Structure formats: structure tokens, C-alpha cells
Amino acid sequence: MDTLRIYLKLIGISMRSRLQYRADFVTGIISVIVLNAVNLTLIGILVNRFVHLNGWGLWEMVFLYSFWVMSHSLYSLLFWHFNTMEDHIVQGTFDQFLLRPIGTLVQFLGREIQYIGIGDVIVGATGLTLAYSHLHLDWGIYEYTWLVVSVLSGTLVETAIAWIISSLSFWTTRSMSAFFVMMRLNALTQQYPIDIFGTWFRVVVTGLIPVAFINYYPSLLLLGKTEQAGSWGWLGMMSPVVAVLLLGIALLVWNRALRRYSSTGS
């Protein structure tokens, strides 16, 4: 509880820091909305030409995309700065986290907040609502609960992957290239149902860097497409499990990284 209180205070001060640069704040949010709108339009053009993409209609694709954006919004709001870990290590600013009588992770996480995440929330919520009505979905409490659970799981999956990559930078110093790989995979899975790709790609985004759990698998379940996905269909329920597993791995790697830092200082 104490940690949470400190975290909120840290976030508060980061927010006030950000607000010092108001213009940056506004342009950031606007550009995220524009970026997402362009992406959605491209999907629209693509699906309109082919009518269906491996059994996915236009609004199902919109649902898939908006689901990803929704999960991603919380990640980008609160955890985006995992990719700045390498700067803290290279410049030695990580030291100051170890100088204070509280945990290092909470200090690092409280260091920054990315307003552009708000743009993601707006786009994600709008997209999901539009898709819901066009697909004539009629959800009960169970589906809504599952939506919330799996959106949060998606956030945690992306966060855990970023956390692992940033921890690796304690060994490699630089981690930007690994983040690029994650972003590329993310870009593919956010826009297209991964069943249009070959098996090897599905194995990679399911087992190796499991970004497919951010939106693809939970969408299968929520859109009633598990049958269609065949032997992969059962994975639709697994994103909370994957999220917890990944967070566990991330915590282990992080602790090893901290131990390494305290013995090398770099």
C-alpha cells in the first residue's frame, strides 16, 4: 500500500513535469489518433477489396485492431519507458534508484508517464464500440468481464515482454534492436489476424514472443471464432495465464539483472 502511494506521488510529479511542455502533450495525442486512423483506413481499403481475409470481415478486423490499441493504451501510458532503461544504465542514472530506501522498480516505473496513451484509449474505445454495433454482438455480463480481463492481460503481456527486453539491457547495454523486433511483430499482429500467415510465424508470435495473446487469441473467443481457428482455438482463453507466466519470468530476469548491476555497476 505504501509502495502504491509512493508510486502515485511519483506519477504525479512526472505528470507535472510533462505539463511543462504543453504543446508536446497536445501534438503527441493528436498524432497518435491520426496514426491509428490511417492504419484503420488501410485495413478498410484492404478488406473492402477482398471482402474477407481468411474468413475475417471488415468489422472483425476493426475489432481486432481496436482490441490491440486498447490493451496497448495502458502499456503506453504507464510502461512505455521500459525502453529507456538502457539510457539509465549507460548514463549511470540508475544509481539514484539504489540510493533511496524503497524498491528500484517502483522508482523506475514512477519516473515517466506517456500522455499519448490517452490517444490510444480514445481510438480503442471508439473502434470497439463501432465494431460491436456493426457486428450485432449481444454480450452479457460474462463477455464484458472477459473483455476487461483479456484487455488487461494483453497490457500485461506487452509489459512483461518489454520488461524482459529492458532487463536484458543490463547485459547487452543496448536493447533498442530487441525493441524494434517486438514493435515489428506487434505491428503485424495488431493489423492482421495471424491465421493468414504461415505456421512458423504463428509459432513465433504464440510461443516465442507471444504478442498474439495481446489481441488475436482473446478476439477469437469474443468473436466466436474459436471453431474456425481449429486446433489453435483453445488458446483464446489462455491470455491471463500467459500474462502471469510472462510476468513471473520477467521478475526473475529483472532480479538477476539487478544482481548483475550491483556487481558491475554497468
Next chain:
Amino acid sequence: MISVRHLTKEFKRVKRKEGFLSGVRNLFSAEYTIKRAVDDISFEVREGEIVGYIGPNGAGKSTSIKMLSGILVPTSGHLEVNGIVPYKDRKANARQIGAVFGQKTQLWWDVPVIESLRLLKDIYKVSDRQYKRNLEIFNDLLELDTFCQTPVRQLSLGQRMRADLAAALQHDPKILFLDEPTIGVDIVAKEKLRTFIREINREFKVTVLLTTHDMWDIEKLCSRMLIIDHGQVIYDGSVEQIRDTYGGSRTLVVELEEEVADFSVPRAELVKSEGRKKWFRFNRLEASPSDLITQIGGRYPIVDLTVEEPEIEQLVRSIYQGQGRRTEVM
């Protein structure tokens, strides 16, 4: 207060390979070189002391401070800070120490100083009473109130250092580590910082370990200094002792009424001559300045004279340059 025995810290560095795919090959079969940054250092610091910790760049000063503040784990040896082993109980140690690193600020860059202080108050669980009392002290001695509403990025270096000192002291630490607290600061601001450090040491019995390249910091603040080089302690003693041991010689500079040929004086050596000015070096145990003045004045009328003390910086340099085998002048 601080006890360091046979402290050693080694760093493993990957030996970079050259040529095709060198980066990838480094990942798999890396060769290491081992660098011993701190090599079997032992010293004690008593409560209430201000100890200068000096040595050339790369001597191991910062590494030692990082071990004492719990950032780094030593390779071997024993260290204790007020009864706590820093790397075993980092958080407990963090509560009882304060640290200022002159090169990096601990404060939040974009918000007013006072907001950083308020946040640190929560992090260190400082009571309202303690917070108010300390703020008054900081206003008084550091003139914190003149810039506490300014964002850190707009502060001058001297103000920033004062803000950092306030941030490091508001939880009433028993020990203060200062790593180059006066670096880049102008002379007037330096003097303010020194006065403040002396004050909190005297008033609140804060033990201070400070590294610096400015020998005036040492002369004005420290009762004792530790000189380290190549990871080893090469001198541990008082500032006066270093003068006695390494700097027994003084220089008498006389300006005569008119230009005369070089001449010699018993128990002194003419080291420089420039027109009417002559420099005589003498050992203060063998000769006294007044003797020399009488002798010289007896021969030629003297217009002006000064006695130059050896600069501490010069002495330290001569210790760095090999004069200093391991000397213990306790």
C-alpha cells in the same frame, strides 16, 4: 562510524574482438580482463569527522563510495556503515546516509525544487515537524527559499548543488557522502557550500566523507585525508602531517632595493632569481625565516618579503608520483 577492512572490488570487462561478426562472437565466447578498481583498502572514519577522500581520476574513489552507499557489492572484504553492511541491507543503509554526486542531480529536472523535497519527504518518511525544522535550517544556511520555486533545470550549478545538499540531508542522515560537491561551481558559491558543510558537521554531528579535486575543499574542511591511487590507500593522516612529512620546506621570497648578483645564505638554497626578486628555499626545521631575513637584510636593503607555504596540491601530486609507497602516519 565507517569501517572498511580489506575491501576489494574487481570488474570483469569483456575483451572486444575485432573483425567479422565480432559483436556476435563476443556474445558466445567472451574473453574477460579483470580490473581491480579497489585493492585491499582499509580505513576507519570516526563519528563527526570530515574526511577528504582524494586521488587521481580512476583511482577507485567513486567505486568505494558506491560500495559504501549500497549501490555496488564488493568482491571481497568487509565494510560497515554505522553497524549496517550496506549491500546486505541496502534500504536500511539508505535511510541513514545522504549522498550528493556533483555530476548528477538527484532531483526531478522539470519541477520546482520544493516539489522534489516534498516527494523525498514521503520516500524517507520524514515527519512534518522534522521537515519544517529542516526547511528552516536550509532557508537559513543555504538560502533555499530564494530558488525553491524554480525548476531544477533553470538553476545555476551552485544553486543546484545547494538544492541537492538539502535533498540529501532532510531525513537527518548520520553520514553524508559527497562525490565532488564543488565541481564546476564558482569561488563564491564554493565558499557557501563549504561553510554549510562545516556547519552541519558541527551542529548536527554529521560524519562526512568527501571526494574532490579541489585542494581548498580539503584544507578548509577536512581534519583528515585519505589519498588513494591504483585502488590502494597511499596516505592516511591529517592535513598538517602531510605538510610535515612531505613539505618540510618553505620558500622565502625577498624583493631587494636594487638588482644584485646572486648570493648564497647559509641553510637556504637560492632556487630562483628574477631581477630584484630572489627565492630561497629552506627547511623549516633547520632555519627560521627571521634568521634568514636578518642575514639577507644585513647585506642588502629589503623592500618586500613573503614566506610561501608549499601548496597542498603540490604535495599530493608528489605523493601520487611515486614518493608515496604505502605510508601510514596515523
